[in-house]
Amino acid sequence: MGKDKVPYQLKTPKGTKDWEGKDMVIRDRIFSTITTVFKRHGGVTIDTPVFELRPILSGKYGEDSKLIYDLSDQGGELCSLRYDLTVPFARWLAINPTIQSIKRYHIAKVYRRDQPAMTKGRMREFYQCDFDVAGAYDRMVPDAEILRIVCEVFGEQGLGWTGEGGFHIKINHRKVLDGIFEVCGVPKEKIRTISSAVDKLDKSPWEEVKKEMVDEKGLPEEVADRIWEFVQRKGGRDVMDALRQDSRVMANANLVAGLEDMDLLFTYLSAFGILSKVEFYLSLARGLDYYTGVIFEVITEGSVPSATDQKLQKAAQKGKTAEFDEDRSNDPSVGVGSVAGGGRYDELVGMFSGKAQIPCVGISFGVDRIFSITKARMEASKTASAIRPTEVDVFVMAFGGKGFTGLLTERMQIAKMLWDAGIKAEFAYKQKPKLPAQFKSAEQSGIPFAIILGEDEQAQGKVKIKEMGLLEGHPEKDGVMVDIGDLVGEVREKLRRKAEGVEEVVDGVNGLSTQDAEGKTRG
Amino acid sequence: MGKDKVPYQLKTPKGTKDWEGKDMVIRDRIFSTITTVFKRHGGVTIDTPVFELRPILSGKYGEDSKLIYDLSDQGGELCSLRYDLTVPFARWLAINPTIQSIKRYHIAKVYRRDQPAMTKGRMREFYQCDFDVAGAYDRMVPDAEILRIVCEVFGEQGLGWTGEGGFHIKINHRKVLDGIFEVCGVPKEKIRTISSAVDKLDKSPWEEVKKEMVDEKGLPEEVADRIWEFVQRKGGRDVMDALRQDSRVMANANLVAGLEDMDLLFTYLSAFGILSKVEFYLSLARGLDYYTGVIFEVITEGSVPSATDQKLQKAAQKGKTAEFDEDRSNDPSVGVGSVAGGGRYDELVGMFSGKAQIPCVGISFGVDRIFSITKARMEASKTASAIRPTEVDVFVMAFGGKGFTGLLTERMQIAKMLWDAGIKAEFAYKQKPKLPAQFKSAEQSGIPFAIILGEDEQAQGKVKIKEMGLLEGHPEKDGVMVDIGDLVGEVREKLRRKAEGVEEVVDGVNGLSTQDAEGKTRG
Incomplete structure (x- = not known):
């Protein structure tokens, strides 16, 4: 017993195990x-x-x-x-x-x-x-x-x-x-x-x-x-x-x-x-x-x-x-x-x-x-090592400067739009999450896309879609702006391309993807 | 006890059931x-x-x-x-x-x-x-x-x-x-x-x-x-x-x-x-x-x-x-x-x-x-009532006249081709199955397509694909002949069309489907 409250061994029965x-x-x-x-x-x-x-x-x-x-x-x-x-x-x-x-x-x-x-x-x-x-x-x-x-x-x-x-x-x-x-x-x-x-x-x-x-x-x-x-x-x-x-x-x-x-x-x-x-x-x-x-x-x-x-x-x-x-x-x-x-x-x-x-x-x-x-x-x-624990495709995040509210209900509304469309999405369960912490969560789960809300962009009805892990110098490294009304369609298209192996992370970066980026960039 | 060998009640324990x-x-x-x-x-x-x-x-x-x-x-x-x-x-x-x-x-x-x-x-x-x-x-x-x-x-x-x-x-x-x-x-x-x-x-x-x-x-x-x-x-x-x-x-x-x-x-x-x-x-x-x-x-x-x-x-x-x-x-x-x-x-x-x-x-x-x-x-x-117990898409069958061998190994070879292509298929576990019994099996399981082997057609390297349940008067009612080499592709195409709802079973039969049948019929 001693310092723990629990007076028995905390484990699964002999010959059994938890799978996780x-x-x-x-x-x-x-x-x-x-x-x-x-x-x-x-x-x-x-x-x-x-x-x-x-x-x-x-x-x-x-x-x-x-x-x-x-x-x-x-x-x-x-x-x-x-x-x-x-x-x-x-x-x-x-x-x-x-x-x-x-x-x-x-x-x-x-x-x-x-x-x-x-x-x-x-x-x-x-x-x-x-x-x-x-x-x-x-x-x-x-x-x-x-x-x-x-x-x-x-x-x-x-x-x-x-x-x-x-x-x-x-x-x-x-x-x-x-x-x-x-x-x-x-x-x-x-x-x-x-x-x-x-x-x-x-x-x-x-x-x-x-x-x-x-x-x-x-x-x-x-x-x-x-x-x-x-x-x-x-x-x-x-x-x-x-x-x-x-x-x-x-x-x-x-x-x-x-x-x-x-x-x-x-x-x-x-x-x-x-x-x-x-x-x-x-x-x-x-x-x-x-x-x-x-x-x-x-x-x-x-x-x-x-x-x-x-x-x-x-x-x-x-x-x-x-x-x-x-x-x-x-x-x-x-x-x-x-x-x-x-x-x-x-x-x-x-x-x-x-x-x-x-x-x-x-x-x-x-x-x-x-x-x-x-x-x-x-x-x-x-x-x-390539196995991901979850299948989430999109992490909805927000950032802002001084007086940042956290845009929690706005992140929820974006998540709702994605869920309504059958897209797997998460967001941080915090009123005012820090941007690096949000990126870390997305990276740890190997989530391929981030949707980033900012207060100014929000006011214009726009959000940013960013593919995670793009190399320095990639034209979409910093993400692309889209109208909220187009968001679901854009995410679907990016997921489809990713699933088909039209990877935007390529060696030598600027080849294929520049011309793709042309059509995508709207912001 | 009496006439049965089994001296206990044959059932699931109280409050449990088999699902089937x-x-x-x-x-x-x-x-x-x-x-x-x-x-x-x-x-x-x-x-x-x-x-x-x-x-x-x-x-x-x-x-x-x-x-x-x-x-x-x-x-x-x-x-x-x-x-x-x-x-x-x-x-x-x-x-x-x-x-x-x-x-x-x-x-x-x-x-x-x-x-x-x-x-x-x-x-x-x-x-x-x-x-x-x-x-x-x-x-x-x-x-x-x-x-x-x-x-x-x-x-x-x-x-x-x-x-x-x-x-x-x-x-x-x-x-x-x-x-x-x-x-x-x-x-x-x-x-x-x-x-x-x-x-x-x-x-x-x-x-x-x-x-x-x-x-x-x-x-x-x-x-x-x-x-x-x-x-x-x-x-x-x-x-x-x-x-x-x-x-x-x-x-x-x-x-x-x-x-x-x-x-x-x-x-x-x-x-x-x-x-x-x-x-x-x-x-x-x-x-x-x-x-x-x-x-x-x-x-x-x-x-x-x-x-x-x-x-x-x-x-x-x-x-x-x-x-x-x-x-x-x-x-x-x-x-x-x-x-x-x-x-x-x-x-x-x-x-x-x-x-x-x-x-x-x-x-x-x-x-x-x-x-x-x-x-x-x-x-x-x-x-x-529309729920099918299995997901089988094709029933491979054979028929023939006097001296019919049953074409068992040939049916097996066709089933193998389909399985290799990932197509769900069954055939009768009999040396010489009767044609009506084979159709009955396919119908009972709601299997949408039959592939029919005949001895003459087999010798020419051909088999027939027949969609089950077509109405009298439908141009493909009796099936279409295809080369064995084209079989997998044809079946895939028919399954794709069926899944997309391009049903060949339509009211008034001859509308849509006649022109589709044009391209398909090869026999």
């Missing part, structure tokens, strides 16, 4: 980019409550159920905070039986009582952006579109992830994986636990994973070795072709069905122009039990474009994905893991309703991780 | 309108966690604290769901002492364990949209801008609340109110409780309120009667003028200071062009304890523009606000209460930090109520 300033602007830009892509593919959004009845979440997340946040029992129903957006979506489908198909997206916070690792972007409260296609459709068609959506999200301008090496997608199929386990001789009851051991191959060497399989999980060593023969394969159609050479594979119903799906998928990915971004990756297993078909994970080259990264990007551009993966594990700057993941889950909706079964496939983007990487890249490329 | 379909579109439009206004005034947004450490919320909401949702004690910190966005904002200011001023907005859900009344838009989980100005500024300047923001939000196109009578703002001042109580002889310790009795005058007749004051709260009858003399006054500057005639008023420091503020405020509201929307309303008290200056509430004419409403609008246009208020209480269609409210709270930030005191003034828009009214108005004016 430029971070908010970057995050909103990411949401906006993602939403644009989702809408381009016909997505509609739904919004479910932040908490659900507790039994709805029970039995859906396996061991991770212990990470669910419960609400206190304050009388009435027992509720828990949502753990992801997929289970609430399945619950929504189940209570709306007239909806048999939908492309839905949902951008919202989810909650997990995990050990936070903020530097890696792992929080207890964090955003997910999900896109899911529900409905009984022809095989692999929506699955392919989901992957196309992934490529559009990461390929969009603005995230700075364009270019060939920025990301790639690992794909596998639960039937392929289960078929491999069957072919290798894994007993049925051990398939899921051996599957989670395989999933660790992106973090641990084979020796450790094998040890887990044999020592902990009691798999015969020769079975483990046979699995290793299969799961280190990765690539494109060559992986499929090699598997098909193997008579054991062709005798397994799961493998045949899974490979047929993958074959179709690759055909569709080719039509969508994204075959180069995907990799058939036989050791990808993913943790959640509810997947039933294709599964995928999106990997980026890490949080900061280090020298290693650039080397990797080049390697990736040449298609040397094996080298690329080996290098990654040695680079400490690489470690945010996957930035999106998903797959097909055909049986989750049926868990809520004995009758209706709606097949689904979807992707979840981990926005906080995408944010960390995007921000690091913007900082590295100096684009972060 | 057109409701989501309308709600997003409201958010977007409000955000546009907030940004026009230089607002920046912050995002705080959905739960706070429990002591941060304690002692801020008086009796309503019992409505706070707590999280279970699962080890670690004790947390509660936020009850509003104001206390988290004050907490954020307190832990960020370098921020001495900000215009911040926040659109997010808040939680109250209240008795839900869904038809009136009262929920346990609901959205608030807050805009607050923090900082030590000259008196009443940010207060006036907050009220200007209110008028812009409700005046914006798209909410359908434009026109004179759509809403009005009741304003009072805590110092005026407290001064009145002092002048009337209310003992200091009874001021807050008498204030909440006065606040009920918008729902209850004076007799009941007086009974509460005298019988329950032990106020002498003559004191209550003196209060009534004051608090039934409402209007504009005339209210101030009348009060100033009263020597008791001019001898009270609170009243003198409060009236000076109101005088300044009215001057600024006049400069902002919104004086006609506000009413000095002496019985407005507002519940929360933390207000210290001006307080306000926004009232609309109700949920449906009934005949009574229209009469009221006319009355309001003529400035007959008294008549207007009397009528309201008799109209059962009126009952959503206030749609926004706020005021000045100069001492809340200091509750979190013994040293720093940051004066604030803000407004909170009750979005769910605004939504209910907006939707009812859209339905009444038939604009609701």
